[in-house]
Amino acid sequence: MSLDKLIEKIVETQNPTVAGLDPRFDYVPSYIKDRAFAAYPNRLQAAAAAVWEYNKGLIDALYDIVPAIKPQAAYYELYSFYGMETLYKTIAYAREKGMYVITDGKRNDIGPTMEAYAAAHLGMTDLGGEKVAAFDADALTVNGYLGSDGIHPLLKVCREYDRGIFVLVKTSNPSSGELQDRLIDGEPVYLQMGRMCENWGKDLPGKYGYSGVGAVVGATYAEELTSLRSQLVHTFFLVPGYGAQGGGAQDAAGAFDRNGLGAVVNSSRGIICAYKKEGCDEHDYAAAARREALRMKQDLLSCIPQIRLPE
Amino acid sequence: MSLDKLIEKIVETQNPTVAGLDPRFDYVPSYIKDRAFAAYPNRLQAAAAAVWEYNKGLIDALYDIVPAIKPQAAYYELYSFYGMETLYKTIAYAREKGMYVITDGKRNDIGPTMEAYAAAHLGMTDLGGEKVAAFDADALTVNGYLGSDGIHPLLKVCREYDRGIFVLVKTSNPSSGELQDRLIDGEPVYLQMGRMCENWGKDLPGKYGYSGVGAVVGATYAEELTSLRSQLVHTFFLVPGYGAQGGGAQDAAGAFDRNGLGAVVNSSRGIICAYKKEGCDEHDYAAAARREALRMKQDLLSCIPQIRLPE
Numbered sequence: 001m002s003l004d005k006l007i008e009k010i011v012e013t014q015n016p017t018v019a020g021l022d023p024r025f026d027y028v029p030s031y032i033k034d035r036a037f038a039a040y041p042n043r044l045q046a047a048a049a050a051v052w053e054y055n056k057g058l059i060d061a062l063y064d065i066v067p068a069i070k071p072q073a074a075y076y077e078l079y080s081f082y083g084m085e086t087l088y089k090t091i092a093y094a095r096e097k098g099m100y101v102i103t104d105g106k107r108n109d110i111g112p113t114m115e116a117y118a119a120a121h122l123g124m125t126d127l128g129g130e131k132v133a134a135f136d137a138d139a140l141t142v143n144g145y146l147g148s149d150g151i152h153p154l155l156k157v158c159r160e161y162d163r164g165i166f167v168l169v170k171t172s173n174p175s176s177g178e179l180q181d182r183l184i185d186g187e188p189v190y191l192q193m194g195r196m197c198e199n200w201g202k203d204l205p206g207k208y209g210y211s212g213v214g215a216v217v218g219a220t221y222a223e224e225l226t227s228l229r230s231q232l233v234h235t236f237f238l239v240p241g242y243g244a245q246g247g248g249a250q251d252a253a254g255a256f257d258r259n260g261l262g263a264v265v266n267s268s269r270g271i272i273c274a275y276k277k278e279g280c281d282e283h284d285y286a287a288a289a290r291r292e293a294l295r296m297k298q299d300l301l302s303c304i305p306q307i308r309l310p311e
Numbered sequence: 312m313s314l315d316k317l318i319e320k321i322v323e324t325q326n327p328t329v330a331g332l333d334p335r336f337d338y339v340p341s342y343i344k345d346r347a348f349a350a351y352p353n354r355l356q357a358a359a360a361a362v363w364e365y366n367k368g369l370i371d372a373l374y375d376i377v378p379a380i381k382p383q384a385a386y387y388e389l390y391s392f393y394g395m396e397t398l399y400k401t402i403a404y405a406r407e408k409g410m411y412v413i414t415d416g417k418r419n420d421i422g423p424t425m426e427a428y429a430a431a432h433l434g435m436t437d438l439g440g441e442k443v444a445a446f447d448a449d450a451l452t453v454n455g456y457l458g459s460d461g462i463h464p465l466l467k468v469c470r471e472y473d474r475g476i477f478v479l480v481k482t483s484n485p486s487s488g489e490l491q492d493r494l495i496d497g498e499p500v501y502l503q504m505g506r507m508c509e510n511w512g513k514d515l516p517g518k519y520g521y522s523g524v525g526a527v528v529g530a531t532y533a534e535e536l537t538s539l540r541s542q543l544v545h546t547f548f549l550v551p552g553y554g555a556q557g558g559g560a561q562d563a564a565g566a567f568d569r570n571g572l573g574a575v576v577n578s579s580r581g582i583i584c585a586y587k588k589e590g591c592d593e594h595d596y597a598a599a600a601r602r603e604a605l606r607m608k609q610d611l612l613s614c615i616p617q618i619r620l621p622e
Contacts, residue, residue, distance in 0.1 A: 143454050
């Protein structure tokens with residue numbers, strides 16, 4: 001019904017971090033690519049196989065210290081249906097290892113089409129009565145531009161399969177304000193969208209005060225983040241923009257409540273490409289990712305209250 | 312650089328229709344499903360194979376009278392990566408038959424991630440210098456909530472590979488007004504989004520007055536459609552909501568200019584499930600789709616000026 005599983009995993013690992021698995025081709029170590037391209041004549045298939053090996057190494061290095069991964073769908077679609085198989089395998093493997101999986105697809109549509117997205121990513125595909133999981137993530141990012149018709153089908157699936165969603169509210173990019181900061185009745189669009197999240201969330205209450213309808217709010221807008229935290233008290237935040245996009249732990253800190261909960265902060269390149277920044281041997285990429293994840297954890301913990309379940 | 316190819320195809324077929332290939336499982340005739348489920352032990356693979364056969368039959372029956380298809384990504388993701396292979400094959404087959412293909416994915420993201428979506432669906436995937444097409448459609452529907460950072464990467468790919476995009480402006484669903492009708496500086500959000508399309512389109516001018524940046528505007532809002540047509544003179548419209556969603560040819564007519572151009576009207580269920588409405592033998596599904604497409608063509612042509620390229 002909610003994001004409770006994510007919250008419990010954050011408390012267990014004492015780490016409010018999600019590792020963004022955005023496997024750009026140039027992030028994958030050459031030795032992995034060479035092996036894959038020698039094994040598969042089809043180039044997209046080879047690339048997808050390389051990404052799968054890369055992801056598996058990252059998950060093995062992170063699963064006991066990072067509560068969640070967030071694969072970005074674009075970087076799997078990039079390798080066509082072969083890439084989508086890698087997405088499928090990545091989700092299954094991470095969940096098997098106990099991680100919480102947020103598919104970052106920013107999906108959006110209406111009625112039966114949104115039902116299809118919900119079934120595909122969070123629920124089950126109904127094959128004439130027989131039900132089979134297609135991608136089976138714990139949560140999905142979605143875009144609310146189409147209004148409630150685009151969200152209600154998700155809420156139904158979240159209730160049935162105990163899953164969650166994160167709706168785009170205030171994104172981390174420089175031009176996010178072109179629409180999101182414009183005023184409607186004196187309030188910015190992103191705040192109106194945030195209020196819709198609070199409202200949709202009433203259908204998916206959680207044990208720890210946060211509903212199953214979370215919001216994406218960028219770390220690059222620290223003031224808005226703090227203000228939204230105080231106004232959207234039942235809405236858990238997924239916070240992109242830490243690290244590579246310029247947001248720091250201090251900027252992200254406003255997203256957290258007095259129990260050190262209320263948000264999970266994403267780092268993609270920072271973690272999965274740590275070996276390039278460190279300048280270590282590329283064979284050491286997974287260990288470098290773990291070192292960076294531990295550094296980021298300490299960075300965040302130094303800026304937020306101690307993480308604990310609410311009394 | 313634009314949607315010129317679509318316009319030329321509409322003039323050639325004298326038909327401003329796009330057939331929405333939204334293959335819900337219960338749309339696929341039983342004889343096709345039975346055959347596929349006997350051939351493949353994996354259920355999702357069987358379903359995806361059935362959808363592929365169904366789509367192929369539809370394309371064979373429509374390609375000489377309908378200018379374009381619009382596969383809806385959700386109904387392919389529904390069958391996991393097997394479904395995405397069917398999407399890939401469907402796009403390739405329709406283009407081989409001379410049809411224009413609009414992938415309805417409503418994708419949205421920023422910067423490098425949006426570049427990945429653009430490469431995946433419209434351009435080429437760069438595998439360390441070697442370029443391979445991942446899905447290779449002519450156009451993609453996108454959501455502009457994130458602002459220009461989400462659109463510029465698409466414009467670049469559209470320019471390089473001569474492709475187009477359709478941005479959600481005013482969607483056909485009942486709750487579309489929750490955000491889209493709200494006023495910003497006295498103008499509804501959808502009009503602001505429409506103006507952004509006009510502006511983005513300046514980068515992708517076309518031969519016939521329409522840019523490569525189209526807009527999705529529902530047939531269910533006839534008044535808004537007519538008003539938008541007069542205000543967004545360089546923006547071609549993709550019009551959902553005809554038929555099953557309640558919009559008629561008269562409602563859609565406002566989307567067209569005095570040359571009978573300016574819009575393409577989508578019908579999904581109406582065409583691909585015509586055999587059910589007709590009550591004919593399911594083996595006749597493709598012929599029924601053709602009959603309905605011809606009926607819809609006449610319906611639209613009776614309400615709009617004669618279709619011709621502008622002088």
